[in-house]
Amino acid sequence: MIDGSMDHMSRILRQIYESILVGDHTLVRDQVRQALAESLDPETILNEGMIAAMKEVGERFEDGSCYIPDMLIAARAMQAGLEVLKPALVFAKVKPLGKVVVGTIKGDIHDIGKNLVCMMLEGAGFEVIDLGVDVAPEEYLAAIREHNPDLVGISALLTTTMQNMKTAVEAIHATAQDRRVKVIVGGAPVTEDFARRIGADGYATDANKAVNLAKTLIQ
Amino acid sequence: MGSDPQVEYQKRLKRYVTAMYNEVPDRIPLRIFAEEFAAKYCGYTNYEAAVNYELQFDINRRFAVETGIDAIQTNSVVNWFGMQKALGWEGITFPGIGLPVDSVNQWSEPTTEQAAFLKAVEYDLFIEDPTGFLVNLWLPRFTRHIEPAGRPVTFEHNMSLINGILAYDRFFTTWGAKTAELIQAGIVPAVAAVLKAPLDILGDKLRGYINLVYDLNERREKIIAACEALMPHLFNLVAGGADPEGNIPSIIWMHRGCVPFISHKDFREIYWPTLKPIIEELWNRGSQVIFYAEGNWDHHLESFAELPEKSIIFHCDKTDIFRAHKILGQKFCLSGGIPNELLALGTPDEVKAACKRVIDGVAREGGYIMDASALIMNDARIENVRALIDFTLEYGVYNQSGAGSASLDEIKKRPRSVSIDNPFDSKDPKRKPGVCIPWEEKRAELPKIVGDEELTRKTWEEVDSMGYRFLWVNLTW
Numbered sequence: 001m002i003d004g005s006m007d008h009m010s011r012i013l014r015q016i017y018e019s020i021l022v023g024d025h026t027l028v029r030d031q032v033r034q035a036l037a038e039s040l041d042p043e044t045i046l047n048e049g050m051i052a053a054m055k056e057v058g059e060r061f062e063d064g065s066c067y068i069p070d071m072l073i074a075a076r077a078m079q080a081g082l083e084v085l086k087p088a089l090v091f092a093k094v095k096p097l098g099k100v101v102v103g104t105i106k107g108d109i110h111d112i113g114k115n116l117v118c119m120m121l122e123g124a125g126f127e128v129i130d131l132g133v134d135v136a137p138e139e140y141l142a143a144i145r146e147h148n149p150d151l152v153g154i155s156a157l158l159t160t161t162m163q164n165m166k167t168a169v170e171a172i173h174a175t176a177q178d179r180r181v182k183v184i185v186g187g188a189p190v191t192e193d194f195a196r197r198i199g200a201d202g203y204a205t206d207a208n209k210a211v212n213l214a215k216t217l218i219q
Numbered sequence: 220m221g222s223d224p225q226v227e228y229q230k231r232l233k234r235y236v237t238a239m240y241n242e243v244p245d246r247i248p249l250r251i252f253a254e255e256f257a258a259k260y261c262g263y264t265n266y267e268a269a270v271n272y273e274l275q276f277d278i279n280r281r282f283a284v285e286t287g288i289d290a291i292q293t294n295s296v297v298n299w300f301g302m303q304k305a306l307g308w309e310g311i312t313f314p315g316i317g318l319p320v321d322s323v324n325q326w327s328e329p330t331t332e333q334a335a336f337l338k339a340v341e342y343d344l345f346i347e348d349p350t351g352f353l354v355n356l357w358l359p360r361f362t363r364h365i366e367p368a369g370r371p372v373t374f375e376h377n378m379s380l381i382n383g384i385l386a387y388d389r390f391f392t393t394w395g396a397k398t399a400e401l402i403q404a405g406i407v408p409a410v411a412a413v414l415k416a417p418l419d420i421l422g423d424k425l426r427g428y429i430n431l432v433y434d435l436n437e438r439r440e441k442i443i444a445a446c447e448a449l450m451p452h453l454f455n456l457v458a459g460g461a462d463p464e465g466n467i468p469s470i471i472w473m474h475r476g477c478v479p480f481i482s483h484k485d486f487r488e489i490y491w492p493t494l495k496p497i498i499e500e501l502w503n504r505g506s507q508v509i510f511y512a513e514g515n516w517d518h519h520l521e522s523f524a525e526l527p528e529k530s531i532i533f534h535c536d537k538t539d540i541f542r543a544h545k546i547l548g549q550k551f552c553l554s555g556g557i558p559n560e561l562l563a564l565g566t567p568d569e570v571k572a573a574c575k576r577v578i579d580g581v582a583r584e585g586g587y588i589m590d591a592s593a594l595i596m597n598d599a600r601i602e603n604v605r606a607l608i609d610f611t612l613e614y615g616v617y618n619q620s621g622a623g624s625a626s627l628d629e630i631k632k633r634p635r636s637v638s639i640d641n642p643f644d645s646k647d648p649k650r651k652p653g654v655c656i657p658w659e660e661k662r663a664e665l666p667k668i669v670g671d672e673e674l675t676r677k678t679w680e681e682v683d684s685m686g687y688r689f690l691w692v693n694l695t696w
Contacts, residue, residue, distance in 0.1 A: 023436055067482040069432040076433070107322045109312060112428060115330070134318075159563050160255075160323055160598040188514070189560055206479075 009040055016049035016081065021056060023073025025080035032081040042088035046125065050078055050085075054123030058208035068116065071207065075119035082122065096127035098218040101143045102153040103131030106164045110157035113187055113207070117153060120207040121214060137164075137171040144172065144181055150218045153210065154200075156187040165190070166198040173199060182217045186210055224405030231289040231407050235588070236466050237622040237630050239507055239532050241552045243585030244622055247578065247615030249288035249608055250409050250554065254594035255314075255323050257282045257295040260601060265296075265323055266315025272299040272390055276397035283406040286608050290407035293398045298324045302390050306383030306693070307363030323596050329427030336360045337425040339434065342441035345425070346448045348649040353690045357425070361693070387689060407467070412460030414453060414471040414508060415695050417446035417493040418485075422475055424694055435485055446493040451643035454497050455652035456691050458504065458641075465505035466627060468532060471498075472511050478518040491522055500642055502530035505631070509554070512538055513593065520546040536592045544581035553581055554588035557607060562591055562599035567606035574610045582615070589615065655686050 012035045019027040028050075035045050057074040060066035100121055104114045111133050118128045129147050131139060140152055152172055156162050169183050182201035195203030202217055204210035230245075237244035253260070257278040258268040268275050275294045283291040300313050314322040329335045336357050337345055345352045355368040362383075364375035398408050415423075421442065422431040434442050457469050475481065476490040498508055508531050510523065515537035523533060528550045535543055540556035547553065556577045561570055574589065581587050589611045595604065622630055641652050650657070658676045661683075662668075668675055 061479070067479040067485075069435055069481060069485070072429065072432045073436050107319055109318070109325050109327060111327075111330070115429075158323060158325075158596070159559050160321075160596050162563075163598070191560065194560070194564070 008038075009044075012038065012040065013045065013049040016045065017053040017056075020050060020053035020074050020077045020081070023070070023077050025073075025077040028077040028081040029084055032084040036084070036088055042085055042092050043094045045085060046089065046094065050081055051123065051125050054078055054120065057123075058120065058211060061206070061208045071116065071120065075116070075123050078123045079119065097125035098151065098214065099127045099129070099147060099149040100151045100153055100214060101129045101131060101140065101147060101149045103135030103140065103143075103155070104133040105154050105156045105161050105168060106134055106136045108156050108158050108161040108164075109133040110155075113157065114153075114155040116207045117155065117186065117210045120211050121153075124211045124215065126211075126214060135168075137168040140168055140172055141175055144175070149181060151214055152181060152183045153214075154183065154185045156185075156190060159189045162187075162189060162194065165200075169198050169200050184210065184213055184217065224403060227405035228402055228407065231405065232466060233622065233627060233630070235290050235407050235409075236627055238585060238588050239468060239552045240529050240630050241550070241586035242622055242630060243617050243619070245617060247582055247611055247617075248290060248588045249611055249615075250290040250407075250588045250590055251283070251286075251288050251604075251608070252292060252409070252590060252594050253279060253282055253604075254296055255597040256595040256599050256604065259597040259599075260604075264315065264320045265597060266313070266320040268296055269298065269313040269315065269324060270300045272301060272393065273397075275299065276393065276400075280397070280401050280404055280406065283401070284404050286605065287612060288406070288608060290409040291401070292409050293394060293401055296324055299386070299390055302383065302386035305379065305386045307365065307379050308361065309363055310361065321597060326423075328423055330429050331427075332430060335426050335430050337421075337445075339426075339430070339438065342438065342445055346441070346444045349448050349452055350650045350655055350687065350690065353694060354655065357694065358690065361424075384689065387692075409467070410470040410509060411462040411467040411506075412457045412469040413695065414457040414469055414497065416471065416473060416476050416490060417449040417453060418442070418476055418481070418490045419472075419474045420449055420453070420695060421445055428475060428480070435481070435489075439489075443489055443493075446489060448645075450493055450497060451641050451645070451648075451652040452691055453695065454500065454643050455641055456688070456695060457497070457508075458501065458506070459653075459688070461501065461504070461506040464627075465507075465631060468507040468509050469501065470509040470511055473513055473516070475514075477512075477514055477516045480514075483518065486519060486522070491519075495522075495526065496643070498526055498530060502527050507532060509534055512536060515539075517542060523547060524550060526550075532588065534590070540577060541580050548581065548586065552586040552588060555590045555592050556581070557589070557591050559591050559593050559595065559599065562595060562603045562607070565603060567602050570603045570606040571610045574607055575614065578611070578615060585617065653684050653687055654680075655683050655690070658683075 016028060016031045019031055032045060057071055061071055102114060102118050104111055118130050121128050129143060131143055154165050154168055156165055165185055172181060172183050184202040185195050185200045186204045192203045202213045204213045234244040234246060234248045238248050255265045258265055260282045261278040275296050279291050279295040298311060303311055310327050312318055312325050314320055332339060359365045359367040362379060364379040366372050366376045401408055422428045461469050501508055510531050511534045513536050517538055520543055524546055532552045532554055533543060533547050534554045535556040543553055557573050561573055644652060658679055661679050
C-alpha cells in the first residue's frame with residue numbers, strides 16, 4: 001500500500017517534471033492541480049517536480065543541448081504551475097530559497113534578458129522582486145529597504161549604460177556596509193573584468209549561470 | 220587629405236570595393252559605423268541628433284572628413300523623432316524625450332500576446348496578404364493614433380498620416396541630397412539598401428521575440444509560411460534600393476537568428492532557408508551584402524560558407540574573428556572585430572594592440588575592413604576611436620596591392636544579371652510585391668481615359684509603389 005502510494009506520487013511528480021521540460025504549460029497547471037487534490041506535499045511538488053525540471057533545463061542549456069526558447073517555454077510552464085501551487089506554499093509556510101531584487105539599470109529600457117533571469121531565478125525557488133527597466137540607484141536602495149533581499153541583480157544591454165551600474169553598485173555597498181546584500185551584474189556587453197572593476201560581488205554570462213551564482217552567494 | 224575630394228573619392232571607392240571582393244587594396248579600408256559617437260565627436264548631445272535630422276547626416280560627414288576614413292553610413296542614428304513620432308511609433312524611445320539626453324535611441328518590442336502586432340490567430344491573414352495586413356492591422360497597432368480598417372478615423376489619425384508621410388518624404392529626400400554631399404566631400408557611402416531576415420522581422424516587428432519563441436514550439440508551420448510570405452517583399456525592397464553599379468553593398472542587420480536565441484534546428488529549417496536564397500539572388504544581380512552579424516554567430520559560420528564566393532562581407536561583433544577568418548576568409552571579406560567595450564573603457568595603446576592583433580590575424584592577404592565590433596555609441600572615447608583610425612592608416616598599408624591599376628569592373632570581374640523578376644513571388648499572390656492597389660482596381664474607378672492609357676497606368680503604378688515602399692520601410696526599419 002505504502003509502496004503503491006509512493007509510486008503514484010513519483011509518477012505525478014515525474015509527469016510535472018516532464019511537462020515542464022517540454023514546456024507544456026496547460027498540462028503542468030492541470031498536473032499540479034491534480035497533485036494538490038491528491039494531497040501531495042506542496043514543497044515536494046515544488047522541489048522534486050518543478051525546480052528539478054528547471055535545473056535540468058539549465059544543465060541542458062549549459063551543455064548546449066537546449067536553447068533560450070527551451071528555457072523560456074519551460075519557465076512559462078513553471079510559472080503556470082506556480083500560480084496554482086503558490087497558495088498551498090504560503091499555507092504550508094514554505095520559504096523561498098532566497099530573495100532577489102532585479103532591474104535593468106538606469107537609462108536602459110531593454111528587458112528580455114532581465115526577464116529571463118527573473119524567470120530562471122523563480123524556477124530555482126527564489127522570490128524575485130522585479131523593478132522593471134530604467135532603474136535608478138535610489139530605486140534599488142528603496143527596494144532593499146522595503147524587501148530586505150539577499151541579492152540585487154542589475155542588467156544592462158548597452159555599453160553606454162554600463163557606467164550607471166558602477167554608481168548603483170557603489171550606492172548599494174555604501175548603504176549596506178556589512179555587505180549582506182550582494183550585487184550581481186550581467187547583460188550582453190558586461191564582462192567579468194568590468195564586474196570586478198565596479199566592485200560587483202558576482203557576474204554571470206547567462207540566465208542559468210546567474211541562478212548558479214545566486215545559489216552560491218546566498219550560502 | 221589635401222588632394223581633390225573627387226580623386227580621393229575614387230581612391231577610397233576602389234580601396235573599399237577591392238577589399239570587399241576579398242582582394243588586396245593599397246591599404247585596409249576604414250569603414251566606421253559611427254552612431255551616437257558622431258554626435259559626441261562633433262560636440263552635440265544625442266538628444267540634438269535625435270530631433271535634428273539634418274544634423275544626423277552632417278555630423279557623420281564631418282567625422283569622416285576630419286578623421287580621413289574611407290566609408291561611413293550616410294546618416295548616423297537613422298532615427299528621427301520628427302518622422303517617427305509624427306507617425307506615432309510606439310516602439311522607440313529617444314534620448315532627451317523619456318530618457319537622459321545622452322542616452323541612445325532604444326527599441327522595445329511586444330512581450331505579451333496582447334501587445335503583439337500580429338496575433339497568434341492572424342498568421343493565415345498575414346500569409347495570404349502581407350501588404351494588406353500591414354495597412355489594415357499592423358500600422359494601426361504599431362502607431363499611437365492610426366486607426367485600423369473599419370474603425371472611425373479621428374483628427375489624430377488623419378494628422379498622423381499627413382504629418383508622418385510628409386516627414387518621411389522629407390527625411391528620404393534629404394538622404395539623397397546628403398549622400399551626394401558625402402560623395403562630394405570625398406567619402407564613400409558605406410551601404411546602399413537594407414535587408415532583414417524574415418525570421419527577424421517576424422520576431423522584432425510582428426510577434427516580439429517571446430511570442431515568437433512560443434510559436435516555434437506551438438505553430439511552427441505558420442512561422443515557416445509567414446517567413447516565406449515575407450521573402451518576396453524583403454527581396455523587392457533590398458533589390459529596389461541596391462546600387463545599380465554594384466559598388467556599394469547592401470546590408471543585413473542580423474539580430475536574433477543565431478544560437479542560443481534560436482536552436483540549430485530553427486536556424487537550419489527556418490532562418491537560413493528563408494534568407495540564403497535572397498542573398499544568392501542579390502549576388503546573381505551583382506549586389507554584395509554586408510552580414511552585420513550582431514552578437515555571436517560562431518555556430519553558423521559553416522552555413523555562411525555555403526554562399527557564393529565574394530557575395531557577402533561578414534562583419535564580426537562577438538563572433539570570433541580569427542575563427543571566422545579560418546572558415547570564411549578564403550571566400551569573403553571580413554570586417555569589424557575591435558570590441559566596443561575597449562573603445563569605451565580601454566586606452567589608445569590597448570586599442571592599437573587590438574587592431575594589430577586583428578590585422579595580423581586576418582588581414583595579411585587583404586579582404587578585411589577595419590571597424591569596431593558594433594555601432595559606435597557615445598561611450599567610446601574620442602582618443603580611442605582616433606587611435607583605431609590612425610593606427611590603421613599607418614599599419615594597414617599593403618606593400619603591394621593586388622588591384623594595381625585595375626578598374627572597378629576588372630576587380631569585380633563578373634557579369635551581372637539584369638532580371639527584374641521577383642523569383643520569390645508566389646504564383647497567384649493576392650497583392651504582388653511592389654503593389655498596394657493594382658492598376659486594374661484603380662482603372663475601374665476612373666472615368667474613360669481618352670489619351671494613352673499606358674501613361675496613366677505607369678503614373679499610377681509609380682505612385683502606388685511609393686505607398687508600398689513607405690509601408691514596408693516602416694516595417695523593416
